[in-house]
Amino acid sequence: MRKAIVYASVHHGNTEKLVKGIAEECQVDLIDAVKQPDADLNSYDMIGFASGIYFSKFHRSILEFAEKNLPDDKKIFLICTYGGSANYKSIERILDKKHASVVGKFGCKGYDTFGPFKLVGGIAKGHPNEEDMKNAVDFVKGLH
Numbered sequence: 001m002r003k004a005i006v007y008a009s010v011h012h013g014n015t016e017k018l019v020k021g022i023a024e025e026c027q028v029d030l031i032d033a034v035k036q037p038d039a040d041l042n043s044y045d046m047i048g049f050a051s052g053i054y055f056s057k058f059h060r061s062i063l064e065f066a067e068k069n070l071p072d073d074k075k076i077f078l079i080c081t082y083g084g085s086a087n088y089k090s091i092e093r094i095l096d097k098k099h100a101s102v103v104g105k106f107g108c109k110g111y112d113t114f115g116p117f118k119l120v121g122g123i124a125k126g127h128p129n130e131e132d133m134k135n136a137v138d139f140v141k142g143l144h
């Protein structure tokens, strides 16, 4: 089964750390949605979208990528890193339109120094940590 993860990681590289850790342990192609906004997903059996959460949404580059390049009727999994809480609604709205089936979701904390959090040295410092990385790998290994 061919798997790809399309990701965006623009704040501290938290999401990138996670997906690179996954790619070391699992057979998966990584696509950076910021650098490759037009990749062809037709040949993949399962596609992951991974992003930090910015103003309660997946990164704009992911949402635009999915709108433009996601074929209908694909199996999808979702990964996010967040300072406060996970939120999958922005991408799920697009997935609904594409008749995608979401086979799993994984989220964990990611170091966040946005806005006022900078003044206190940031929140979720050290995340994703080793345990987060292991959980993410187990999550992807368990997808069918």
Ligand SMILES: Cc1cc2nc3c(=O)[nH]c(=O)nc-3n(C[C@H](O)[C@H](O)[C@H](O)COP(=O)(O)O)c2cc1C
Pocket (backbone or CB within 6 Å): 008, 009, 010, 011, 012, 013, 014, 015, 016, 051, 052, 053, 054, 055, 056, 057, 081, 082, 083, 084, 085, 086, 109, 110, 111, 112, 113, 114
């Ligand atoms: C502009 C901006 C907006 C953010 N908005 C949210 C938010 O609404 N909810 C939340 O839980 N975290 C928010 N965060 C924290 C990020 O989701 C978190 O640090 C994430 O791990 C960043 O991933 P990245 O390093 O892969 O970009 C925000 C961070 C930035 C820079």
